[in-house]
Amino acid sequence: MKVTAHELSALPDPVAANDALSPYKEALREHFPSREALLQEAKRQSKRQRVLKKVGSGMALSLALAVSWLLDPVWHSEDLRTLVGQQANYTLKDGTHVALNTDSVLVVEQHLYSRRLHLKQGEALFTVEHGWRPLTVYANQTQVRDIGTIFNVRNTAQGAVVTVVEGSVEVRTAHAQRILTRDISVTTQAGMISESRCSAANIAWQQGRLLFDGTPLADVVAELQRYHRGQIKIADATVAQYRLSGEYDINGIDALLDTLPEIMPLRVERLADATVVIRHQ
Structure with a gap:
């Protein structure tokens, strides 16, 4: 086309x-x-x-x-206890050694990332096995963190008494913080920390001894009461001010009470319910 x-x-x-x-x-x-x-x-x-x-x-x-x-959860917990006048030694799962004094209660908590020991009452000496998990002892609003040491903790009505035997610890309360080294002892009360040189009396119980150095009888009786099942009472205010010095056997509390009238102007009465009353002579 x-x-x-x-x-x-x-x-x-x-x-x-x-x-x-x-x-x-x-x-x-x-x-x-x-x-x-x-x-x-x-x-x-x-x-x-x-x-x-x-x-x-x-x-x-x-x-x-x-x-x-x-969260740091608890994976193991145990309660350690002693009766009045009893002392006991324990080795924890982490290898830490605990010597528990008379009438004491210690709650041991092994956490995933920490070790926490709660001294509910009484007294204990801790020889810490070191590891990557920190170890802290709690006693009446007082925290004692181990840095590398052997240390003694006593739970008191007002707070705690912490004594370092070897190494060092960190003591914390609500209002204070202190690093303690060997032969240093502190007392905590009302969130405060007062420091003093270590007294041999603080750790003499580990050798089964009680040490008194011009100690008022009221304080002596308070210490003896920790190891004695029956009540020990001072009937006269004057007697409470008498002072006692010496070294005594923890297992010989009754013998010590019977000896008091020989060194002080007082008399000791024993009642049927095992109560001991100390009166002016």
Whole structure:
């Protein structure tokens, strides 16, 4: 079929048609990215997801560790007790040695990340087996943290008496903090800490002895009462001020009481219920 020049001129120009569509193509490209752009964006998204996953895993692990440290659960607990006049030695699961004095109660808690010993009453000497878990003794609003030592703790009505035999400890109360070294003893009361040189009387019980150095009889009787089942009473205020010195056997409390009238102007009466009354002669 032969096309005339007139008919040929009537056909649309391909180049002109493409030029006419160019603005639309550019607009479409703005709304629909190219294959290369899509591939690059997909790579960026995949990288971001890997980073976020790694960060999320790290945060989850950190959070789990933080919660674990915060909770620090108990995995083993035991109660150690002695009767009036009784002394006992124990070796804890971590190897720490505890010598428990008369009429004492010690609650031992082995936590996941720490060791906590609660001296509810009485007195104890601690020879600590060191490890990565810190050891702290609690006694009547007083905290004693072991640093590397052998130390003695006595729970008193007012607070605690802490005596360092070897090494050092950190003593904390609500209002004070103190590092103690060898041969230093402190007394805590009302959140405060008062320091003094170590007295041999504080740790003489470990050798089964009681030491008194010009001690008022009222304080002597209070100490003897810790080891004596029956009540010991002072009937006269004057007698309470008498002073006693000497070294005595912990297991000979009754013998000591019977000896008092020989060294002081007083008399000792024993009642049927095992009560001992000390009166002026």
